[in-house]
Structures are given as structure tokens and as C-alpha cells.
Amino acid sequence: MILKHLNLDVFDGDFITVLGSNGAGKSTLFNTIAGTLPPSSGQILHAGSDITGDSVEKRSRFLGRVFQDPKLGTAPRMTVAENLLLATKRGQRRTLALRQLKQNMPAFKQATVSMNNGLSERLNTATENLSGGQRQALSFLMATLRRPDVLLLDEHTAALDPNTSAQLMDQTNKKVLEQKLTCLMITHHLDDALKYGNRLIVLDDGQVKFDVRGKEKDKLTKEKLLSFFGNIA
Template sequence: MTEPIFELNDIVVTVNHGTPEQINIMDHVNLSVFPGDFITILGSNGAGKSTLFNVIGGNLPVTSGQILLNGKDITNMSVEKRTRFLSRVFQDPKMGTAPRMTVAENLLLSEKRGQRRGFAPCHLKTHMDKFKQITSVMNNGLEHRLNTATGKLSGGQRQALSFLMATIKRPDILLLDEHTAALDPQTSQELMTATNDQITRNHLTCLMITHHLDDALKYGNRLIVLDNGRITYDIAGDEKDNLTKEELLSFFNDIEE
């Protein structure tokens, strides 16, 4: 039997300790992520989706419980050290890139993620053919803008670059935090198609927050529903494949389609 690559064991995150407003925003969460899992995550506002990602990324300390990577306890590991095995793409296209650096310079920088480095632009030319090939898979013309400052790209191109930067080193865990939500519908679907292709082709292990029911049903091999800091549904395989939009809507209320 395949062993999980990543585990959350009985994770609790408590805020407002010792006050009448004390609450568990992560309430005894257990989650096993297996190699090659592509998990879509749904939940109404305040359900705990961002909290879950912040716990996985190390941005939010846990009150109790244990986080394991390949069986090793990383509960107290820093955000910086987690970048050696984890990448995250945020909703805002501006968050994952350096606007004054070119597309190629951003990609070169991302190749050194999690390493001690001295950035040397003089070596950029030797990487251009590789970067052109890498960017061409996004099918949005990014390969023709390698020498363009990232701040001058369209939102879709910039978010595609963020995705490429997050995956160029093949992270053990990829977190997609509503990475298409800030884009227009057509650009969103183009990026989602490219995202799915790259995750599938490169056998990446990914968790993706989305508010789009259709995307949650269409993509990935597992679907998780969060409610009040708990995982209320974890559906995989044939059960997910046969799940209808109407059945999914019945799981919870107040979710944007």
C-alpha cells in the first residue's frame, strides 16, 4: 500500500485563547495526502480553507497535533525551510512574481528556491532556450515575452508565470490558492486547463482551493469539503467521478458557483 507523502494528524488551531470568543478555526483535522493526489478543496467563506493552507505552509502555528512529511515531523519547521519541498500560488497574480524583473529573471530566481544563492543575471543567456520551452506549454504567448518586465504582463500571463515558478523545481507539495479567481472567465479556464495538464503530465501532488463547483468536479482525483474548520467530506475515485453538481451543492450552503 502506498504511504502518504504528507499528513495532518489531529490538527487544532485555536484563536482568542482565554476569552469568550475562543474558537478552534481548525478543529481536529486529519488528512493524508498521497503521491500524485490532486485534491480540490471547497467550502463556504470562513470554512477554514485559507487556514488549512497556512497550516500546511507553516504560516500559522498549530495549537496541537502533528504535521508529517514522508513520516518526518515538521510541525515546527519554518516557512523558509518548507520552501524546499512546498510551493504556493496565490489568488493575486502580483504576489508570486517580482514586477521589475523580466520573465526570464523570475524563472532563474525560482530555480534557486530553497537554496543559498547569489543571483547572477550574467548567466541568463544560457537558460533562455530552456525558459522558452517551459513557458510555451502555457499556450498564452509567454514564451515571446521572456525579456519583458513581469509588471507589464497581463494578469493571465503573470499568473501563468507564478504557476511555472512554483512548479519549475517539482515541489513535493503544490498549493493552488484560488489561483484563477482574479482572472476573467476565459483566461481562468485557459490557465486551469494548462494547470491540469502540467500537474497530470509531471505527476505533481497538489491541493487546490476553488469556489467553482464545475472545476472541483472536473479536475483532480479527490475532493474535500471544509466546514467550520473540519473536513466534512473527502471523496475520491469512482465516487468523485460520479458525483453530480446537485449532490455537491447538497453538502453545504452559501458557496459561490
């Protein structure tokens, strides 16, 4: 049992940075929320409704997720625009219909321009030919294109170089704040955990051992966090 009687309330508009050493339960928490790992006991509630037994597909109607690996979350042989078109249909029943790709191109252009990384000039490029940063930016856009109730960011900048990581984090923060998204973000970067979000939690041994928010989080320093949680950096 990795999660041990974990009880976590996530409120509308929370941007929670999630810290913890390897094996602390971070990915298990996300997999449980997303539905890829059913809990052995307890409940998962969304807007007051019990979704514990709901499938990943059913949860995709209100949940978006970006993984650490840029290769996950996109179809490699489909173009950027085709991937974005798939994202517009997230959680919907698939039926035989015209793709309507051409009609959506102006909206896709506008969405990709916001990432400031050249993705807008590659709408007709196969995703497998993008850089890692562009592919991860595409995954992020796909996860947020239809505003999710819950956004899970699973170390989504960890595989990128420092400059690309900082750029994506800046765009992530802007999108979360502009759309007032409810977001949980796993990170191993203490600076990012302190800089972004209104709330910070530390997982250890499958439990939430530290939960700080608002002005209390603003006062938190890297040194104080390290002294509480040892060498998680």
C-alpha cells in the first residue's frame, strides 16, 4: 500500500505544487486521481460525486494530464493541428463525421502562438518531428484546450533543458491563472514549488506531511522547506 489513508481536499482554483522523494506516493496519487490505478479503499469525489469506479475515459471529460515524457500524450504521426483537433473532442463519444480541420486552423494558430516557441509555424508538421520542448508544449495545449476541471502536471518540465523548462513553466502559470484552472503539479524543483501556485504539499510515505497555502506559503523559504523535508532537492 503506497498511499496510506491519504486525505486531500482540492478546492476550485487551487494551484498545488506537489513535492516528495522517490517512492513518496506522488505518481500513485496522480494515477489514482486519473483512474489508471484503482484504490483498494476510500473514495475519490469530483464536485461532490463519487467517481471512484469511473474509467479513465469517463474522467477525461473533466480531467487533463501532462506527463514527464514529451512523447506521451500526442500521436507522433499526426500533425500538430490533427493532435489539437483530437483534443477538442476529449471525453466525447466518437462518431462518423467530417474532421473540420480547416475550420479550426485559425483557433489552433492562436493557441499555439501563445506558447512563443515556434509551434504556430508547424501546424502541418508531424508531431514526431518536433523538438522536445515543442512536443511538450503541444501536450500542455491539448490538456488545456477544453478547459479541464482538474489539470495534473506530472513533472511536465523535467525532461527539458533549463531554458525550455523555464519558458514552459512561465506559459503554464499564465494559462492556469488566466483560465483559473484547478491544478496539481509534481515537481522536484524547490524553486518552482515555491514560486508557483497558491498551495504546496509534501508527500512522504504515502501521506500528506506538510500542507501550506496563501500568505503562509509566500513566507516559506527554500531553507525552511529543506529543514522540514531533508534532502528532497
